[in-house]
Amino acid sequence: MKKSTLLWALVLSLPMSILAQQKSIKALVGGTLIDGFGSDPIKNSVIIIEGERIKEVGTVETLPVPEGAEIISTEGMSVLPGLWDMHVHTMINGHANYTYWDKTYPPLFENVIMPSSAHQLLMAGVTSARDLGAPLKESISVRDRINNGEIPGATLYVSGPFIQHKPYPGTEDFRWGVNSPEDGKRKIKKLADAGVDVIKLIDHDQMTMEELRAVVDEAHKHNLKVVAHGHRPEEIRRGLQVGVDCFEHTGLSSAPKYPDDVMEMIKERTAQMNKGPLFWCPTVEGLYNYEYTRDNPEKLDNDSWHLGLPDSVITDIKNSFKHPDRLPYFQLTPSRRPTLQTKIQQLLDAGVVLLVGTDSGIPMKFHSQSTWNELDVWVNEFGIDPMYAIRAATYWPALWTGVADEVGTITPGKYADIIAVDGDVLRYISLLQDVDMVIKHGKQYK
Numbered sequence: 001m002k003k004s005t006l007l008w009a010l011v012l013s014l015p016m017s018i019l020a021q022q023k024s025i026k027a028l029v030g031g032t033l034i035d036g037f038g039s040d041p042i043k044n045s046v047i048i049i050e051g052e053r054i055k056e057v058g059t060v061e062t063l064p065v066p067e068g069a070e071i072i073s074t075e076g077m078s079v080l081p082g083l084w085d086m087h088v089h090t091m092i093n094g095h096a097n098y099t100y101w102d103k104t105y106p107p108l109f110e111n112v113i114m115p116s117s118a119h120q121l122l123m124a125g126v127t128s129a130r131d132l133g134a135p136l137k138e139s140i141s142v143r144d145r146i147n148n149g150e151i152p153g154a155t156l157y158v159s160g161p162f163i164q165h166k167p168y169p170g171t172e173d174f175r176w177g178v179n180s181p182e183d184g185k186r187k188i189k190k191l192a193d194a195g196v197d198v199i200k201l202i203d204h205d206q207m208t209m210e211e212l213r214a215v216v217d218e219a220h221k222h223n224l225k226v227v228a229h230g231h232r233p234e235e236i237r238r239g240l241q242v243g244v245d246c247f248e249h250t251g252l253s254s255a256p257k258y259p260d261d262v263m264e265m266i267k268e269r270t271a272q273m274n275k276g277p278l279f280w281c282p283t284v285e286g287l288y289n290y291e292y293t294r295d296n297p298e299k300l301d302n303d304s305w306h307l308g309l310p311d312s313v314i315t316d317i318k319n320s321f322k323h324p325d326r327l328p329y330f331q332l333t334p335s336r337r338p339t340l341q342t343k344i345q346q347l348l349d350a351g352v353v354l355l356v357g358t359d360s361g362i363p364m365k366f367h368s369q370s371t372w373n374e375l376d377v378w379v380n381e382f383g384i385d386p387m388y389a390i391r392a393a394t395y396w397p398a399l400w401t402g403v404a405d406e407v408g409t410i411t412p413g414k415y416a417d418i419i420a421v422d423g424d425v426l427r428y429i430s431l432l433q434d435v436d437m438v439i440k441h442g443k444q445y446k
C-alpha cells in the first residue's frame with residue numbers, strides 16, 4: 001500500500017466528529033434549495049460542505065448533520081448556486097467617459113480597479129464571471145491572485161485584450177488589431193500561451209473572412225472558445241459562418257428586430273444538435289434600465305460600488321455622471337429599449353440558450369448591482385421563467401465554460417459556491433439584490 005493510500009484509509013476510518021474538527025465542515029440547514037438543474041426546489045434542505053467542496057446534499061429528514069459541524073441556518077431562505085455573470089468588464093467601474101478613463105487609470109488596473117470589481121461581484125453573490133476585454137498581464141494577474149486566495153473576488157475567466165480589426169486610438173493595451181491571417185494566428189497563440197480562458201472578438205465584420213477564420217480556428221486549436229459581438233447583422237452572419245461559440249449583446253441598435261435571413265441562419269445552427277446549444281448573452285439591463293436610472297438617480301448613491309476604491313476614484317466616477325441625461329453613451333438607448341424584448345423573444349423562439357451577462361462596468365453600471373438587475377429585467381419585464389433565468393446564471397455558464405464538473409450546480413463533489421437570500425427568489429427574483437450569504441470554495445465571505 002502506498003503511503004498516501006494508507007493515510008487516506010486512516011482518515012476515512014476516523015469518526016465524522018473528529019473529521020469535522022480537523023477539516024472545516026459546514027452544514028447549511030433548513031432553506032429551500034434551488035440546485036441549478038431546474039427541477040422543483042428541495043424543501044428543508046441540508047448541504048454539507050467539507051473544506052472547499054460540497055460533500056452531501058439532502059433534507060433535514062434524510063441527512064444528519066455531522067457532529068462538530070458549523071451549522072449555518074438557512075431557514076426562510078432560498079439557497080442556490082453562486083451566480084455567474086458572463087459579461088463583465090473589471091477594468092471599468094461605471095465611469096461615463098471612456099477616453100478619460102483609458103488615459104487616467106491603467107496604472108491602477110492591476111492592484112486597485114480590477115480587484116475592486118471582482119470583490120464587488122463576489123459580495124453581490126456572483127462567484128464566477130467572464131471578464132471580456134482588459135490588458136493581458138493585469139487580467140492574468142488578478143485572476144490568479146483570486147484563485148490563489150491572495151485577494152477576495154469572483155472566480156474570473158478572462159479574455160485579456162479584445163481581438164478586432166483595428167484598435168481605437170489610445171486603447172492598444174487592451175485591444176489588439178489583426179492585419180492578416182498570420183497576424184491573427186500569432187496573436188491568438190500569444191494569448192493562449194499567456195493562459196487566457198477565452199477569446200473576445202469584436203468588429204469582426206471589418207476583418208477579412210480569412211483573418212476571421214484564422215483567428216477562430218487558431219483559438220479552437222488551443223481549446224479556447226470564442227465570444228463574439230452580435231451588434232451588427234454582419235457580425236452575426238460571419239460569426240455563425242466561422243463557428244463562434246457565443247454571441248454578446250442584443251444588437252442591431254434601434255432596428256426593430258433581427259432580419260429574416262439572420263433568423264434563418266440562427267435556426268439552421270440551432271437545428272444541429274451535434275454542435276451543442278447556440279449560446280447568447282443578451283446583456284439587456286444596462287439599456288433597459290437607463291431611462292429609469294436617469295430619472296431616478298438615487299440608486300447611484302448606493303455605496304456598494306465604493307468597495308475597494310479610493311475616495312478620489314469614487315469622486316471622479318460620481319462627477320462623470322452628474323448629468324445622466326447628457327451621456328453620449330446612452331443617446332440612442334431610449335430608441336433601443338422597446339426593441340429589446342422582441343429581439344430576446346426572437347432568440348428564444350429560435351432555440352438559442354440565453355446566458356446571464358450584463359456588461360457590468362459601463363457608465364452608471366456597477367459590479368455590485370448589475371447581475372440581479374439582468375435577472376430582474378428578464379423575469380419581471382420580459383416574462384421569462386425565473387428558473388430559466390437562474391439556470392442561465394448558474395448551470396449553463398459553467399457548462400459553456402467547460403467547468404460543469406466543478407461548479408454551476410449544488411452537487412456533491414463540486415466546489416461549494418453557494419449563496420442564500422431571505423425569501424422566495426422564484427416568486428420575487430429581485431430579492432437577489434441583497435444576498436444574505438455568500439460562500440465560495442467553502443469559504444464564507446458574507
Ligand SMILES: [Zn+2]
Pocket residue numbers: 087089132359
Ligand atoms: Zn462588453
